[in-house]
Amino acid sequence: MELEQIVSLGYVALITFGVVWIVSKVAEKRFKIELDSDTKFGLSVVVAIAVSFIPADLGNEIVNRIRDGFGVATGIAGFYQMSSKIIKNA
Secondary structure (H helix, E strand, C coil), X not given: CCHXXXXXXXXXXXXXXXXXXXXXXXXXXXXXXXXXXXXXXXXXXXXXXXXXXXXXXXXXXXXXHHHHHHHHHHHHHHHHHHHHHHHHHC
């Protein structure tokens, strides 16, 4: 197995884990449904198959956009915290 294949497999596993975790939390918090392990396994298989069809270049672009989004969200949250503290102290 080449290094590129291992990295690709790692991305698929990481994205699958994240998507299943997010779906589980949304179902639990919003719909008051707790997913059992069989449902999570089935969802993992479906997500892994779907993610494995994404080409590497598009996958890298998606990861870059997500990273940029986290950076912007972190900056906005920090600005909000700083400005709310300044307003409280004024």
